[in-house]
Amino acid sequence: MRVLIRVLSLFVCLSWIGQASAQLEFEVTExxxxxxxxxxxxxxxxxxxxxxAQVIEDDLVRSGLFYGLARGDMLxxxxxxxxxxxxxWKAVNMDNIVIGSMQTDPGSGRVTVRFYLFDxxxxxxxxxxxxxxxxxxxxxxxxxxxxxxxxxxxIGIPGxxxxxxxxxxxxxxxxxxxxxxxxxxWDGYNPxxxxxxxxxxxxxxxxxxxxxxxxxxxxxxxxxxxLHNVRTGQVRSLVSEKGINGSPAWxxxxxxxxxxxxxxxxxxxxxxxxxxxNKKRLTTAPGIDTEPAWxxxxQNxxxxxxxxxxxxxxxxxASGGSPxxxxxxxxxxxxxxxxxxxxxxxxVNLQDSRYRIALLDVEDRSMKILSDGRFDEGPSFAPxxxxxxxxxxxxxxxxxxxxxxxxxxxxxxxQKGDVREPAWxxLLKK
Amino acid sequence: xxxxxxxxxxxxxxxxxAGCSSASKxxxxxxxxxxxxxxxxxxxxxxxxxxxxxxxxxxxxxxLALSQRTIYFEFDSSDLTAEGKAIAANFAAYLVxxxxxxxxxEGHADERGTREYNVGLGERRANAVQQxxxxxxxxxxxxxxxxxxxxxxxxxxxxxxxxxQNRRVEIVQL
Numbered sequence: 001m002r003v004l005i006r007v008l009s010l011f012v013c014l015s016w017i018g019q020a021s022a023q024l025e026f027e028v029t030e031x032x033x034x035x036x037x038x039x040x041x042x043x044x045x046x047x048x049x050x051x052x053a054q055v056i057e058d059d060l061v062r063s064g065l066f067y068g069l070a071r072g073d074m075l076x077x078x079x080x081x082x083x084x085x086x087x088x089w090k091a092v093n094m095d096n097i098v099i100g101s102m103q104t105d106p107g108s109g110r111v112t113v114r115f116y117l118f119d120x121x122x123x124x125x126x127x128x129x130x131x132x133x134x135x136x137x138x139x140x141x142x143x144x145x146x147x148x149x150x151x152x153x154x155i156g157i158p159g160x161x162x163x164x165x166x167x168x169x170x171x172x173x174x175x176x177x178x179x180x181x182x183x184x185x186w187d188g189y190n191p192x193x194x195x196x197x198x199x200x201x202x203x204x205x206x207x208x209x210x211x212x213x214x215x216x217x218x219x220x221x222x223x224x225x226x227l228h229n230v231r232t233g234q235v236r237s238l239v240s241e242k243g244i245n246g247s248p249a250w251x252x253x254x255x256x257x258x259x260x261x262x263x264x265x266x267x268x269x270x271x272x273x274x275x276x277x278n279k280k281r282l283t284t285a286p287g288i289d290t291e292p293a294w295x296x297x298x299q300n301x302x303x304x305x306x307x308x309x310x311x312x313x314x315x316x317x318a319s320g321g322s323p324x325x326x327x328x329x330x331x332x333x334x335x336x337x338x339x340x341x342x343x344x345x346x347x348v349n350l351q352d353s354r355y356r357i358a359l360l361d362v363e364d365r366s367m368k369i370l371s372d373g374r375f376d377e378g379p380s381f382a383p384x385x386x387x388x389x390x391x392x393x394x395x396x397x398x399x400x401x402x403x404x405x406x407x408x409x410x411x412x413x414x415q416k417g418d419v420r421e422p423a424w425x426x427l428l429k430k
Numbered sequence: 431x432x433x434x435x436x437x438x439x440x441x442x443x444x445x446x447x448a449g450c451s452s453a454s455k456x457x458x459x460x461x462x463x464x465x466x467x468x469x470x471x472x473x474x475x476x477x478x479x480x481x482x483x484x485x486x487x488x489x490x491x492x493x494l495a496l497s498q499r500t501i502y503f504e505f506d507s508s509d510l511t512a513e514g515k516a517i518a519a520n521f522a523a524y525l526v527x528x529x530x531x532x533x534x535x536e537g538h539a540d541e542r543g544t545r546e547y548n549v550g551l552g553e554r555r556a557n558a559v560q561q562x563x564x565x566x567x568x569x570x571x572x573x574x575x576x577x578x579x580x581x582x583x584x585x586x587x588x589x590x591x592x593x594x595q596n597r598r599v600e601i602v603q604l
Binding site for chain 2: 179202222246260262304311332335348350375421
């Protein structure tokens with residue numbers, strides 16, 4: 001038996017600004033029938049408050065692609081490879097087993113987590129890592145990293161357990177209504193308030209380097225597009241023309257922002273160079289052009305346009321030219337954005353008086369409806385392209401939902417008050 | 431047999447470090463102050479007043495009917511109804527009689543459709559009211575426009591009645 005331990009110095013920046021707020025409650029509403037069994041044995045010497053094995057299991061189970069083994073059903077609890085008796089795991093029909101241990105440095109109090117992933121049927125090691133030492137309160141992120149490593153090994157695509165979601169929470173009516181731009185871990189943990197206002201906050205979008213959010217805010221009857229560094233708290237108003245300043249979308253290189261402005265005539269798409277502030281007008285059609293999104297290669301943009309009547313999705317080169325209509329099914333199609341590999345668009349489709357989330361194949365234009373609400377909107381791809389998060393109307397108000405691109409796994413994220421406009425962060429850059 | 435393989439994968443490296451160390455603890459809502467209650471004088475609560483009162487406002491010495499300050503719209507429409515035209519005519523007369531007076535036209539949409547598209551619809555409605563005011567003699571310098579799309583509903587609810595009350599332009603005297 002060969003055991004490999006790799007030391008990971010994966011660095012995660014954890015300083016989030018603002019006070020903690022109400023946390024989103026997470027529920028898997030539809031899982032995969034063919035999910036894989038995996039046993040996550042409690043880690044040895046888990047003295048910290050955070051149960052690392054439990055966080056890993058929760059991550060994997062919430063992906064909908066795995067199911068776990070209750071601790072009471074474990075016939076042994078090994079923490080070292082040589083202590084594993086595979087018969088004990090075959091007996092409970094596990095395909096894979098994760099074991100681990102933790103070591104606290106008495107001086108610094110920092111904790112080192114070591115874990116192994118074993119194939120039960122073959123008795124083979126698939127992974128072995130020693131994670132970088134971390135303070136006990138940050139062990140949740142170490143657990144997410146471990147879950148990412150396991151997920152990528154077994155599923156073949158990157159995990160998104162160390163990602164964030166930004167969203168807008170609002171509550172109250174009339175004069176009491178308040179808006180908060182929030183950032184939380186993908187599973188709803190560690191919610192932080194990035195910005196708060198008594199006027200609407202809209203359309204948050206992550207910069208490709210994951211350091212900043214672009215969003216729309218209002219101040220005394222005027223809207224602006226803000227760039228907000230979520231680590232330093234530094235805020236800059238990028239544009240605040242007369243009329244609409246909306247729909248910010250970062251170019252893949254992070255240097256430009258596509259936006260909607262209406263100061264020259266009606267809502268049109270502009271590209272703003274972030275460093276200089278220079279604007280270039282991209283569309284000129286009468287009627288509304290809005291909701292731009294870049295292709296992953298930065299060559300094209302899709303956007304919502306009334307140029308042919310009711311709103312449909314069009315694609316135009318980032319350097320200008322004549323747009324090409326992309327959607328033909330349904331009364332309206334709105335707010336498209338590209339999948340990370342550029343082969344699909346996720347959008348909002350209006351058909352039979354229902355706004356639902358749909359996938360459009362960029363090549364053959366075939367459309368697949370993914371959601372079943374009446375007012376579903378604001379779809380955003382997870383950075384691994386396997387899951388979409390969107391806003392939907394729940395029994396208690398607006399909430400967030402996720403659906404896998406194959407439509408088989410569904411989850412809900414909700415809290416008191418309305419939650420909407422989710423934006424899934426990029427992966428930490430390797 | 432154990433074999434140790436050391437892999438140093440430094441992610442985000444010094445840049446991420448710098449980002450962390452310079453993070454400040456202060457509330458970062460600097461982008462928008464939230465202490466100005468005065469920007470909520472828009473009459474968002476005035477949707478029930480269907481009657482046309484005369485001279486109800488303290489500052490309204492012209493005797494014009496300005497109490498009805500909300501103009502409603504049909505679904506997917508930015509055309510003024512007869513009632514909407516009458517309200518606009520009242521405000522146009524007010525602006526003509528008071529050249530220093532200023533109005534803000536706040537456009538709104540119902541919840542159906544995407545949020546940024548609805549900002550466009552709200553602006554189109556505010557523009558329609560602006561055109562009516564200009565056609566009745568108001569000056570462009572007296573008018574400003576903002577669209578809140580579906581972000582500031584007048585009433586809660588997911589039915590035709592609620593939507594009809596939320597598709598509106600509110601006229602705010604500045």
